Amino acid sequence: MFxxxxxxxxxxxxxxxxxxxxxxxxxxxxxxVQKIDKVSIAEIEAGIKAFIDQKTTENGGVxxxxxxxxxxxxKLVRVHTEYLSNLGPERHFAxxxxxxxxxxxxxxDFFMEGKPGAMTVTETTVHKLNGKxxxxxxxxxxxxTWYRIxxxxxxxxxxxxxxxxxxxxxxxxxRVPELQSEARMWVPVPISDHYQQVEVLEMQLAGxxxxxxxxxxxxxxxxxxxxxxxxxKEIKLSYxxxxxxxxxxxxxxxxxxxxxxxxxxMPKGGRFEEIAKEVLGPKINDSKLIQARALYxxxxxxxxxxxxxxxxxxxxxxxxxxxxxxxxxxxxxFISLARSVDIPARFAIGASIPSDRxxxxxxxxxxxxxxxxxxxxxxxxISEANKYTALATYYFGRHPANRIELSRxxxxxxxxxxxxxxxxxxxxxxxxxxxxxxxxPSKFTFQRSENS
Numbered sequence: 001m002f003x004x005x006x007x008x009x010x011x012x013x014x015x016x017x018x019x020x021x022x023x024x025x026x027x028x029x030x031x032x033v034q035k036i037d038k039v040s041i042a043e044i045e046a047g048i049k050a051f052i053d054q055k056t057t058e059n060g061g062v063x064x065x066x067x068x069x070x071x072x073x074x075k076l077v078r079v080h081t082e083y084l085s086n087l088g089p090e091r092h093f094a095x096x097x098x099x100x101x102x103x104x105x106x107x108x109d110f111f112m113e114g115k116p117g118a119m120t121v122t123e124t125t126v127h128k129l130n131g132k133x134x135x136x137x138x139x140x141x142x143x144x145t146w147y148r149i150x151x152x153x154x155x156x157x158x159x160x161x162x163x164x165x166x167x168x169x170x171x172x173x174x175r176v177p178e179l180q181s182e183a184r185m186w187v188p189v190p191i192s193d194h195y196q197q198v199e200v201l202e203m204q205l206a207g208x209x210x211x212x213x214x215x216x217x218x219x220x221x222x223x224x225x226x227x228x229x230x231x232x233k234e235i236k237l238s239y240x241x242x243x244x245x246x247x248x249x250x251x252x253x254x255x256x257x258x259x260x261x262x263x264x265x266m267p268k269g270g271r272f273e274e275i276a277k278e279v280l281g282p283k284i285n286d287s288k289l290i291q292a293r294a295l296y297x298x299x300x301x302x303x304x305x306x307x308x309x310x311x312x313x314x315x316x317x318x319x320x321x322x323x324x325x326x327x328x329x330x331x332x333x334f335i336s337l338a339r340s341v342d343i344p345a346r347f348a349i350g351a352s353i354p355s356d357r358x359x360x361x362x363x364x365x366x367x368x369x370x371x372x373x374x375x376x377x378x379x380x381x382i383s384e385a386n387k388y389t390a391l392a393t394y395y396f397g398r399h400p401a402n403r404i405e406l407s408r409x410x411x412x413x414x415x416x417x418x419x420x421x422x423x424x425x426x427x428x429x430x431x432x433x434x435x436x437x438x439x440x441p442s443k444f445t446f447q448r449s450e451n452s
Contacts, residue, residue, distance in 0.1 A: 103248030
């Protein structure tokens with residue numbers, strides 16, 4: 001059983017009322033004389049951060065967290081202000097997100113005593129790992145005390161997430177429309193890296209083709225030169241994909257000319273800098289990891305996933321004005337804010353493979369982002385976190401295994417390139433007829449491997 005100062009806040013508030021009602025009138029009179037100023041949430045947050053900063057300094061740059069199952073060296077991501085609370089005179093509770101050296105994000109319950117400037121942490125317990133809880137709370141019917149109960153291993157698969165690894169075949173279909181003249185088309189080709197291994201199974205092509213690459217981001221393409229005789233032909237590219245769940249990974253400092261720069265539809269500075277600095281407030285002096293989490297939470301809280309209006313272009317200004325859009329607006333807005341306060345960030349696009357079935361169609365493209373902090377690239381998926389708030393912690397630092405990346409970057413420059421200039425981003429084919437972009441009928445399908 002846990003003592004009073006170790007209980008979760010929702011449950012403790014009820015117990016405080018019960019305990020207070022059982023006090024004698026004499027005790028209540030004494031308390032009424034001894035008036036104690038209630039500590040504000042901001043003061044508790046400041047006290048928590050000061051305590052963590054002190055212990056981090058004492059322990060060589062990391063904050064130690066120990067309980068019966070964990071011995072961790074952590075860094076602060078954020079304090080959950082929505083769960084901060086006073087439990088009584090100089091007694092406080094907080095949930096704190098901390099990240100360990102591997103990039104795993106832990107939700108740690110803190111129980112504290114003392115004034116904000118001199119708090120003593122009486123107990124810390126690891127509550128969640130990457131958003132998945134280790135325990136819940138239950139009340140003893142006999143003595144009304146509360147205790148932790150372990151949870152059976154849970155899964156996020158029902159919310160679209162395949163953890164660990166996934167294997168599938170991915171089919172990219174394009175039908176050439178009716179052509180009256182010559183046309184050109186660019187189709188992205190997924191490349192292998194540490195998190196996805198891609199094997200080409202088949203390329204059913206049309207017209208004259210050549211493989212090309214953009215020099216800035218390393219994306220690969222099949223470039224087509226088509227004519228009227230190619231009208232109605234089906235283009236099909238098939239791949240065998242082995243994909244691993246993606247977490248934070250170490251990398252050299254990124255090129256600021258790419259990842260701190262403005263893009264045509266993803267600018268930085270100006271009002272984006274003003275918004276970012278307003279969101280961060282005093283956190284402007286904290287680590288880039290803490291700042292990125294604050295911007296991530298801001299977009300989750302202030303945008304709506306809505307396919308309405310001029311969405312789907314990854315236009316940060318449109319996202320800022322309308323506070324709506326699809327994945328491209330969510331992540332473009334985040335990147336504009338992040339780069340405006342010197343957090344390197346980048347855009348990527350591909351497709352999410354359904355987790356609840358093993359074959360069939362895929363509902364369009366999906367895009368995501370990464371930011372750079374503490375010597376690592378950190379994956380984020382803000383639009384999915386917005387749709388499934390239970391996975392908000394998971395998607396800060398994780399991309400599931402059931403997806404394929406087709407390309408990364410914005411304003412892609414290729415040779416030969418479109419007459420209208422660099423390609424904004426690419427998942428579906430870019431078809432150009434008479435110097436203008438034209439939508440080509442296309443779709444994605446998949447077949448999951450039996451051993452997945």
